[in-house]
Amino acid sequence: MIIIKGIPFKKINGITxxxxxxxxxxxPTKTLINHEQIHIRQQLELxxxxxxxxxxxxxxxxxVQCKKWWVAYRRISFEKEAYANESDFEYLQKRKxxxxxxxx
Numbered sequence: 001m002i003i004i005k006g007i008p009f010k011k012i013n014g015i016t017x018x019x020x021x022x023x024x025x026x027x028p029t030k031t032l033i034n035h036e037q038i039h040i041r042q043q044l045e046l047x048x049x050x051x052x053x054x055x056x057x058x059x060x061x062x063x064v065q066c067k068k069w070w071v072a073y074r075r076i077s078f079e080k081e082a083y084a085n086e087s088d089f090e091y092l093q094k095r096k097x098x099x100x101x102x103x104x
Contacts, residue, residue: 035086
């Protein structure tokens with residue numbers, strides 16, 4: 001994991017593009033880093049490229065249903081898992097393989 005500071009998008013505080021975590025704040029919170037580390041684990045489980053294909057496909061599916069970019073984003077199972085557990089700093093130690101599936 002390599003943390004890069006200086007994301008150019010106004011509404012996004014962080015994004016994970018394996019192996020990089022790109023963040024907006026100069027001092028990212030522990031919660032933000034934990035959220036992005038959950039995405040690192042998800043990407044590794046799916047061997048990176050399939051993760052991105054699944055992520056975009058799931059976003060597109062939800063977008064077609066609701067026609068709202070941010071709502072579709074928040075409905076993605078990978079994001080549901082990361083948001084639900086971002087404040088649990090022990091989560092990655094106890095997380096089961098492919099845990100995002102329970103957030104479908």
